[in-house]
Amino acid sequence: xxxxxxxxxxxxxxxxxxxxxxxxxxxxxxxxxxxxxxxxxxxxxxxxxxxxxxxxxxxxxxxxxxxxxxxxxxxxxxxxxxxxxxxxxxxxxxxxxxxxxxxxxxxxxxxxxxxxxxxxxxxxxxxxxxxxxxxx
Amino acid sequence: xxxxxxxxxxxxxxxxxxxxxxxxxxxxxxxxxxxxxxxxxxxxxxxxxxxxxxxxxxxxxxxxxxxxxxxxxxxxxxxxxxxxxxxxxxxxxxxxxxxxxxxxxxxxxxxxxxxxxxxxxxxxxxxxxxxxxxx
Numbered sequence: 226x227x228x229x230x231x232x233x234x235x236x237x238x239x240x241x242x243x244x245x246x247x248x249x250x251x252x253x254x255x256x257x258x259x260x261x262x263x264x265x266x267x268x269x270x271x272x273x274x275x276x277x278x279x280x281x282x283x284x285x286x287x288x289x290x291x292x293x294x295x296x297x298x299x300x301x302x303x304x305x306x307x308x309x310x311x312x313x314x315x316x317x318x319x320x321x322x323x324x325x326x327x328x329x330x331x332x333x334x335x336x337x338x339x340x341x342x343x344x345x346x347x348x349x350x351x352x353x354x355x356x357x358x359x360x361x
Numbered sequence: 362x363x364x365x366x367x368x369x370x371x372x373x374x375x376x377x378x379x380x381x382x383x384x385x386x387x388x389x390x391x392x393x394x395x396x397x398x399x400x401x402x403x404x405x406x407x408x409x410x411x412x413x414x415x416x417x418x419x420x421x422x423x424x425x426x427x428x429x430x431x432x433x434x435x436x437x438x439x440x441x442x443x444x445x446x447x448x449x450x451x452x453x454x455x456x457x458x459x460x461x462x463x464x465x466x467x468x469x470x471x472x473x474x475x476x477x478x479x480x481x482x483x484x485x486x487x488x489x490x491x492x493x494x495x496x
Contacts, residue, residue, distance in 0.1 A: 250377065250380065252373055252374075252376070252377055253373050253376075254373060283384075283398065283401070284380065284398065284401050284402050284405060285402070286402050286405040286406050286409070287406060287409075287465055287468065288405075288409060313398075314395075315394045315395040315397070315398035315399075316398055318395055318398070318399075319395070319398045319399050319402045319472065322399065322468070322471050322472055323402060323406075323468035323471065323472060324467065324468050324471065325468070
């Protein structure tokens, strides 16, 4: 059950935006490893935006909240804007009751809106192959 | 209802084990998704407090039932640490002596229906919280 010990949360690059997602829970060691890796990637790849999909994250306690706030602050110091997208409604309710405001952390309803806010647009035309497939 | 069960909180892995056990217990009691999230989050805060401030401890889950038949889930989080010197301050948002945000204790109180703390220098800390199922 604890086979997910490796810190390897995949981080993809789409242009100058890094896209990543957290799994259903975040333990301390993974949180720290993730922060470090993301920081390195922002710097190495000159990323100007980071999208973190948290739609699978089932619990945000004060430790995870602090991790997200620190990550956002560190990224901002490196010139990148972080958007946290897809928070589950029960998690949002619980965060408010817990008294946590996620100060400085930008959020979006879902990854699509988060990417749009970062200036990343979906191609308007279908891809060449797709168009050929659906012609007529 | 399952028998009461006690889980150790000695390592970071134990924090995950406690969260999984509490999640399973909330489902057992029949909590909806929001209550599941509230209780697991409160458990996470309290277990972390015991781990960080209390030098480790235990979390016990049991399943009280009101005379009306309403079911609940109770967490008893114990540590043998130095105790909380100023409980009033510890329950105030933003107060922390550790690496958190200082919302743990007060936040857990808001997330649960019932909340009691017994603590004192040299006595350790016992936090008991209960959430009742909506009928």
